[in-house]
Amino acid sequence: MSRDLHETSATVAAVILAGGASSRLGGTDKTRLPIAGATALERVLRAAPVGRRIVVGPSGEDGDVLAERHGARFVLEDPPRSGPLAALARGVAEFSEGPDEATVLVLGGDMPMLRPETLRALAERSAETTSVAALEAEDGTVQFLGAAWPLGRLRAALAEVENPDGGWAGLSLRRLYGRLGEEELATVPVTGAEGSDIDTPDALAQVRRAAGPRIALAQIEVSEQFEETVATVRFAVAEAAEQGAHLVLLPEATLSPFGTDLRGAAEAHHERFAQIVQELAEQHAIVVVAGSFTATDDGRVHNTVIVRGPNWDPHLEYRKIHLFDAFGADESRTVAPGDELVIFELAGTHVGIATCYDVRFPEQFTALAQLGAQAILLPLAWKEGPGKREQLQLLLRARALDATTVVLAADQSPPAEYTGKDARGIGRSAVVGPLGAVQQELGREPGLLLVDLDLEEIAAARAALPVLEHHVELPRA
Structure with missing residues (x-):
């Protein structure tokens, strides 16, 4: 029986942002909260249909186990706590040898209901159209941390929004997506709770009910x-x-x-x-x-x-x-x-x-x-x-x-x-x-x-x- 269950040639990598403690959850690392028998981060790791996974965030007590089980590598933002865009840039830097036409999934480590088949579909659509494919929430907003990017376009967008003195400290993901033209972004509607994150106690409770x-x-x-x-x-x-x-x-x-x-x-x-x-x-x-x-x-x-x-x-x-x-x-x-x-x-x-x-x-x-x-x-x-x-x-x-x-x-x-x-x-x-x-x-x-x-x-x-x-x-x- 194959252990390589979710491999797809359309995707070469996933960058998963797992930024640590959440003030709205009492300082708890939301990516390590248990959801139906596994942490939120592990559920994202096992959903990502790729062989190479980069987690940007602290490895914590379970990092070695997760790295071995899912072929993941943990890296930290540089400098620490610089914000999500800086974290993404750090993750992308790990693929310096990757070709521009490769596809990268950009995911949130606190989105435990993501599905392999949905992420595979996003990656395949991005590869086929050479555009960005992202999940669309029920309210019509784009899920910035549920998307597939052509690696070359992601590199270019990061370079375009970099701070004048270098780096991406204090910049939001919205800035990155704002560089995309209308024809460069395709959206896919979410099913069930797959677009949910766990930023608040209410959101956490909702995800646990759905999982x-x-x-x-x-x-x-x-x-x-x-x-x-x-x-x-x-x-x-x-x-x-x-x-x-x-x-x-x-x-x-x-x-x-x-x-x-x-x-x-x-x-x-x-x-x-x-x-x-x-x-x-x-x-x-x-x-x-x-x-x-x-x-x-x-x-x-x-x-x-x-x-x-x-x-x-x-x-x-x-x-x-x-x-x-x-x-x-x-x-x-x-x-x-x-x-x-x-x-x-x-x-x-x-x-x-x-x-x-x-x-x-x-x-x-x-x-x-x-x-x-x-x-x-x-x-x-x-x-x-x-x-x-x-x-x-x-x-x-x-x-x-x-x-x-x-x-x-x-x-x-x-x-x-x-x-x-x-x-x-x-x-x-x-x-x-x-x-x-x-x-x-x-x-x-x-x-x-x-x-x-x-x-x-x-x-x-x-x-x-x-x-x-x-x-x-x-x-x-």
Whole structure:
């Protein structure tokens, strides 16, 4: 699984301004305030889709850890406390060897809700247009510390506003952006709370309300050999925990792939698999969700998703309700259906569960949302076939819209050598926002997707599109 999750060729660097103590927050360093399990600065570092990150500000007690974990380098303003423009100039000086056509993200270390996909889009737009691309707040103002600049244009703008006696002490970022012509600045509207900073106690409280848990989608290849799969699961859970995830979602049928003896696998390995998942949850302090199979009294199995958390909280199981008797498959021959919806709480966020073929039944997703689900986990073992990739994305987007809910889908990565007819996944694990936008997506290879849920985005979607409130039970003939 790649650890280089957010790399993009459009961006070469990020300069993150982390200026230390804030008088409006009682002298606290606002960049080190905890937000949903990580400091504000670390959340910005892990959102920046670049390999090189320069933090202008004090390294503090966590600087060495952050530098190693995120490939960051800490530098100080020269002279200290000269203001944000001086800090930016100091950061840009670190890229003296960089070509003018390179792209640099200019970010605030107190903007913990920034998103990798948004920053990537800003960087790509700047690179394509050779202009500055910046976030635009809801009130129409430009976010100076949420922007992508061509490095050459940034250098030129800094030179144009430099003090007559040298340096940038006492100059504001507004002075820098004021040098741009109208055609040189493009803006992108913010989504949810991603444009928020934490300059005041009220702003800090708002961000903490909006910041949901970090969820990892582990797209893995499931082996027919149980011990090989266990080794893969151990690595995926450890990597997700290392990346700061509160929960890791593994695919449907992680216990044993379709086309094998599911009853035999359930009887031989389910109990041990569930115990291993529980041990991993406790070892890494993370909730683990994985597809398994449990034996039934009629000789079949339930297609079961197990949820195991640290200290046995949560400890749940969801049995797939809709069985895949379609496209030549006959799941109900070996699998018995479940009949209960499952929802649980994760770090103050309500999470529902569905499985694979369930995605074709909108009423299940709507029902989960009406029970309070703000996000729905969807483990998959999607079957290969003509048009199936397009159908999957269409269905994920439709179900997110039906329920104005974030849909988090983790599929199996198909084995390269597999030529059978049973469902072994197509990859394409995805994060879909509450208005149906695909926010992140993998290809066919194994990988890890990370998403920091933005509860304000979900609330805003439901306010704009109140389909859950408008839902009416129709009479049946």
